[in-house]
Amino acid sequence: MDCRVVVEAAVPVYDVSTPDEAVRIAISKTGEMLNPDLNYVEISMGTRTSPSGEELEPAFIVADEALVALELEMDVFNVEREEHASRIARKEIGQRLRNIPLDVLTVEVLEDDEEEDGDDEGDEDRETTENASDDATDEEDDVLPEFDDLLE
Incomplete structure (x- = not known):
């Protein structure tokens, strides 16, 4: 803060x-x-x-x-x-x-700059970040089963 x-x-x-x-x-x-x-x-x-x-x-x-x-x-x-x-x-x-x-x-x-920024560009940046995190989650899902197989 x-x-x-x-x-x-x-x-x-x-x-x-x-x-x-x-x-x-x-x-x-x-x-x-x-x-x-x-x-x-x-x-x-x-x-x-x-x-x-x-x-x-x-x-x-x-x-x-x-x-x-x-x-x-x-x-x-x-x-x-x-x-x-x-x-x-x-x-x-x-x-x-x-x-x-x-x-x-x-x-x-x-106030934080992100909260004050009400234009569309800030929204697009957030969507891009969310999509990137979804891709990372998908990659983690692919990696986790292999890790589980190694543990068994």
């Missing part, structure tokens, strides 16, 4: 005056920490809401220091279950983002 995991990170940024500046610096800083090892992780601006449900800026600024909410998205392949995928993503990202709190937001199971 393959999964897409979205992890929220709280990135501290210093000497900033606007939320936009804080977000740009946080994305740049996070990209430097992740690259080149995890260059496949997508970094985007996170979302924050107040307890009443009001949409807030992704950066909280106090005394020229900011705490920026970022979302880091990565695909994890060949996992047993969704919990396994989230642990792998947290570990891989957490090793490079030292002292930055992480929280898993979502884990989405990715």
Whole structure:
């Protein structure tokens, strides 16, 4: 099973005056920490809401220091279950983002390419494979009696 995991990170940024500046610096800083090892992780601006449900800026600024909410998205392949995928993503990202709190937001199971492929060519490929396996079964049937004769 393959999964897409979205992890929220709280990135501290210093000497900033606007939320936009804080977000740009946080994305740049996070990209430097992740690259080149995890260059496949997508970094985007996170979302924050107040307890009443009001949409807030992704950066909280106090005394020229900011705490920026970022979302880091990565695909994890060949996992047993969704919990396994989230642990792998947290570990891989957490090793490079030292002292930055992480929280898993979502884990989405990715569909296989064969299931998404609804055209006729995929059906023909499956039929050809089935026919080939039928031929192999016929050959096995021919071989098995000879093997049984040898055992007797």
